Amino acid sequence: MKIIKNSLARKIYLHFILIGSVVFTGIGVILHLFSMNYANLALEVSMKGMIEDVGDALHFEQQQLVYTPDNVIEKWGYDALYNNFAFRVLRAEDGQVLLQSVNSEQGSEALAALTDTIALGYSHLDGVDRFRTELTLDGQALLLDMARNDLITELANEAVIPALNRVTAITIFAAFGVFMVVGYLSVRSVVRPVKTVAGQLKQIKPEQLSFRLSNEGLPYEIQPIVDSLNQAMERVEGGFDEQKRFVANAAHELKTPLAVLNTRVQLADIAPQIREEIVNDVAYMSRVVQQLLDLSRAQNFVVYNKVPVSLSALAQEVCMMLAPLAVQFDKELSLDTEPGTAQILADKAAVHIMIKNLVENALKHSQDNAKIQVRVSATELEVSDNGPGIQSQFYDRLFERFWRQEQSTLSGSGLGLSIVKEVVDFHDAKLTVTCKNEQGGASFKVVFGEREAQPERL
Incomplete structure (x- = not known):
């Protein structure tokens, strides 16, 4: 499908590209935001699960708060194995620290992020995930705080997330490419009926x-x-x-x-x-x-009734019929034909009228003592003369009805060449006009079996 500048197909395709760009950009943004929100939600759920496990492992023994973990590594995996987290327990009424856990440098850094103004629930500050919840043990109201260094997130930011971003970008661009191809094929399908109508119009003769x-x-x-x-x-x-x-x-x-x-x-x-x-x-x-x-x-x-017709026979009939007119005008009329019995498929009466008008036109508009020559082959007919020819400024008006080169001096009606043009058009023939031939006159050549929209000028 050829897409030109001011075409319906181009406009529709550009709309497809614009819509696709907006849609796929929106999908990329939504996926990015969803991934970030999902990651934050996963962290919050993970922190909540860990703090619930810590709360379950707390109890009082002789007025002393004790922490007895059970299968911590199995439950908390990476964070427990590398001591990546810390927690503390505070009395709710005065904020006194009753218990805290510091097992490593990472844990100490995490514990430092547990300020007194932590809000209930999940929060994130300076690369540390924090979570605070309320619990009651032996009738005492307690606050349980937990902090975790975001080492996994940092690792993801450095390695995993860029890779995921590349995969996402490649996927979106590939999907956009498929969208453009599908859009192109869709536009082609949409405009095909217009081409069908245009094809029907071109075939009308x-x-x-x-x-x-x-x-x-x-x-x-x-x-x-x-x-x-x-x-x-x-x-x-x-x-x-x-x-x-x-x-x-x-x-x-x-x-x-x-x-x-x-x-x-x-x-x-x-x-x-x-x-x-x-x-x-x-x-x-x-x-x-x-x-x-x-x-x-x-x-x-x-x-019109198309039947096998001999151009040579028709030309001979016309020349015999118009021979007295040639004698009257003191002009020489000759006929050259090729031997053989070749025929064309045409309306006999119409072709007869066409040849008659071409020969009459040459007899009437050539100079005194002019020579009019009719040449005929199997599919070609040419009528030429040796005098004065056709002036170039008059060429475009040759086939106008009732037009004559000199309205006041010529006796013609101005209809002969119009009739010739009608017959040529019907038979899908090619008409060539030579304004100045080798003898100085004009030539009209009709070739059957070839068609052009307008007469060709030589």
Whole structure:
């Protein structure tokens, strides 16, 4: 999945990273605090157990407080073995020390931390754990204090805790890495329906205005977009169909009156010069009407019927049909074909109209005594001439409807190349326009079996 700067996938993934960073940082902090609290709680419970054992081993003998421990090492382990703790017993009413235990230097240091102001319960001061509790022996109220040097904690701080911190950090970073990978795959899965819709849109061809996007299996949030696109395509299809019907109906309605008008002019008793001018005007209007019909048919992809077609045969038919026009314009029309019976899959009538418009365009817009050459191979058709070519500033307007290079002097309708473009688009062919060929004129080359979004300019 390619993630670009201004993409939905990038934004979602960044949110994943941000959320993951916050969550895993929070987990690390919580684990640290929990570990510290748990360690303190464990110390407190341990101290409470030890002081209860000491209290159980205290009793009075002849008014003297005596301490008789039982299996101290087994109960208190490391602290008893290394004399790491000390305790004392005070009379509650006056604070007099009745009994204290000092067995080592460590114990003396621990005992020094037992001040008179110790609060009941567990406390920690200067690396010494302290615990005070109240008890009653033979009716006397006593205070039992215990202190323990925190050697184990110091050892843990120096060796164990750093190792645990490293393990915790590695675990969190590894989990965060897994989270990022899972997040990436999740984002990819989330945006996949968008790519599916985009893929469907790219596959729509000009002749597929009736195509509708499928919203099956799409997320709820994307379905309104797909529905809106389908509705927009439906409106475009309706407007396009209405336009085609209008053009076709108007052309059909004009065709018969123009034929009648031409006949009446031929029979009318008017001056020959005026008759010729009127006949030329009527012929021009008839040509425009015919090209409107051709354009309407070229745009009506539903009626297209693709069958095996020989480009050479169609080009020969067109050249024979337009040979009188070449003679009328005093121009030379030639046809070069390759031997063979190769065919393309195309609509015969549409390709015939395309070739006819290309040749007519060359005949009408080339110079006097020009040479128009039609070259045909199995899948390629090229129409070229030797005069004046196409000015570069006019290239972008070649395929506009009703556009002519010189509106006042040319007799063309400006529809021929528009019709050519419609036929080329339907057949997924490639149209190449050479504004200045080797002879100085223009060339139009159509290659079937190749497709580009726009005509290529050379």
